[in-house]
Every structure is written in structure tokens, then in C-alpha cells.
Amino acid sequence: MKGAAVYAANRDKGQDELVTRHAPLVKRIAYHLMSRLPPSVQADDLIQAGMIGLLEASRNYDPTQGASFETYAGIRIRGAMLDEIRRTDWTPRSVHRKARQVAEAVRAIENQHGRDARDNEVAALLGIGLDEYHKILQDATGCRVFSFEDPAALGGGDDEDFGGIEAPNQPLENLQTEDFQRSLGEAIAGLPERERLVMALYYDEELNLREIGEVLGVSESRVCQIHGQALIRLRARMGEWIAD
Numbered sequence: 001m002k003g004a005a006v007y008a009a010n011r012d013k014g015q016d017e018l019v020t021r022h023a024p025l026v027k028r029i030a031y032h033l034m035s036r037l038p039p040s041v042q043a044d045d046l047i048q049a050g051m052i053g054l055l056e057a058s059r060n061y062d063p064t065q066g067a068s069f070e071t072y073a074g075i076r077i078r079g080a081m082l083d084e085i086r087r088t089d090w091t092p093r094s095v096h097r098k099a100r101q102v103a104e105a106v107r108a109i110e111n112q113h114g115r116d117a118r119d120n121e122v123a124a125l126l127g128i129g130l131d132e133y134h135k136i137l138q139d140a141t142g143c144r145v146f147s148f149e150d151p152a153a154l155g156g157g158d159d160e161d162f163g164g165i166e167a168p169n170q171p172l173e174n175l176q177t178e179d180f181q182r183s184l185g186e187a188i189a190g191l192p193e194r195e196r197l198v199m200a201l202y203y204d205e206e207l208n209l210r211e212i213g214e215v216l217g218v219s220e221s222r223v224c225q226i227h228g229q230a231l232i233r234l235r236a237r238m239g240e241w242i243a244d
Contacts, residue, residue, distance in 0.1 A: 015058040019051075022073055026050035029077050046081045053080025086160035094181050099140040099232060101126060102133070107236035116192050117233070137228030138221065187237045198223060 057073040059214070060142040065072075107123045109117035131225040188199060194216070201207045201215060213220045 018058040019054055026054055033231055049080045049084035050077040053077040095139045098136045102136055103232045103235040104234055134225045137225045137227050140228040140231055191230055195226055199225045199230050
């Protein structure tokens with residue numbers, strides 16, 4: 001018993017050291033996410049969730065698996081923050097519903113014509129004006145955080161949900177399948193050029209919407225619309241991965 005107690009004490013001490021040394025990583029990840037989220041999301045909430053993720057990482061880390069603790073912890077911290085974002089989803093259900101309707105209209109038009117759906121066609125099918133249509137696109141962009149690793153990101157857990165996001169309640173083993181990655185890669189490659197460029201700048205280069213606007217020579221609100229259109233178009237084209 002004495003030996004076990006000494007082992008447990010040393011293990012706890014090692015965990016405490018890991019947590020203390022990597023606490024700044026939590027803030028760094030939180031503020032990186034904050035640059036891509038609506039102002040209603042509070043940094044303190046993300047940091048608190050991230051610290052829980054760091055504590056879990058310190059308990060579960062296995063150095064024999066090859067990854068450094070910082071890499072492993074970063075994944076757990078980011079995951080805990082995204083879980084918090086999902087749990088406190090700030091988006092009105094009407095936003096999810098309208099975005100879902102737009103995705104269905106896009107799918108119908110593209111299936112019928114065999115080409116990219118145009119803004120005026122989608123708006124006409126929905127019986128709304130272009131201004132209202134563009135507002136839906138902007139709202140869709142702001143609703144959550146998109147993940148290229150999550151098939152649920154393009155769909156949702158219930159009949160009111162809309163993706164372009166990381167969604168809850170998906171078993172980990174279903175998230176990073178080769179088939180999904182291949183299908184999503186093909187869908188992204190098939191986006192109109194400007195939408196594809198916005199996606200690359202936002203997710204690969206990690207520029208914010210204002211910075212992308214400067215690159216493209218358009219307003220931040222226009223970038224938001226293009227981004228929203230890309231997310232909706234991806235959702236429309238990835239129907240086989242979505243449980244409607």
C-alpha cells in the first residue's frame with residue numbers, strides 16, 4: 001500500500017506540473033478560436049472548458065503512443081472548447097431552419113441543371129429577395145465552427161439543425177473516415193472558384209473575414225456571404241453523409 005501511495009503521489013505531482021506548464025496553451029487556443037467566433041462567445045468560458053480538457057489530457061496522456069504532450073493536449077483542449085460552444089449554441093433555431101431550406105433549394109437546382117446554383121435562382125425558388133437571401137448566408141456563417149473532419153458538421157443532430165459546423169453526438173470512430181474525407185475533398189474542389197478560395201484562406205491559412213476581404217478586394221460582409229454560400233453548397237452536396 002505504501003508503494004502504491006508513493007506512486008499515486010508522484011503521478012499526481014507530474015500531472016500538476018504538466019497542467020501548470022501548459023496552461024498558457026489553453027489561452028492561446030482560446031484566443032485563436034475567438035478570432036473566428038461571434039462576439040457573444042466569451043473567452044473566459046472557452047478558457048474554463050479548455051482547462052478541463054488540459055486536466056483530462058494530463059490524466060490520460062500516454063507517452064508511449066508517440067505524440068508529444070503538447071500535441072495531445074492541444075487536441076483535447078480544442079475539443080473541450082468546441083464541446084462548450086456546441087453546448088451553448090447561441091444561434092436561434094430559425095437560423096438553422098432557414099439555412100437548411102436554402103441548402104435543400106441549392107440541392108434541387110443543382111440536381112436539375114447539373115451546375116452551380118446561382119443566388120437569384122435559389123432566392124426565386126424560396127420566394128425571397130436577394131437581400132434576404134444574403135442575410136441568411138451571413139447568419140449561416142456565424143452560427144458555429146466548421147470542421148473538415150466531421151461529417152456531422154454538414155448536417156445536424158435534429159430536424160432543425162444546420163451544419164457548416166462541428167455538431168454533437170457523433171462517435172469518434174465515425175468522424176475521420178477515409179470515405180468522408182475523400183467525398184468532402186471532392187465537394188470542396190467542385191466549389192465555384194471564389195468560394196473555394198475563401199474556404200482555403202479561412203480554414204487553411206486561418207485568415208479572418210476582414211483579412212480575406214482585403215485579399216479579394218471586397219467588403220467583410222461580402223466575404224461572409226461567400227463563406228455562407230460555400231458552407232450551404234457543401235451541405236447540399238454532401239447529402240449522403242447527413243441524417244436529415
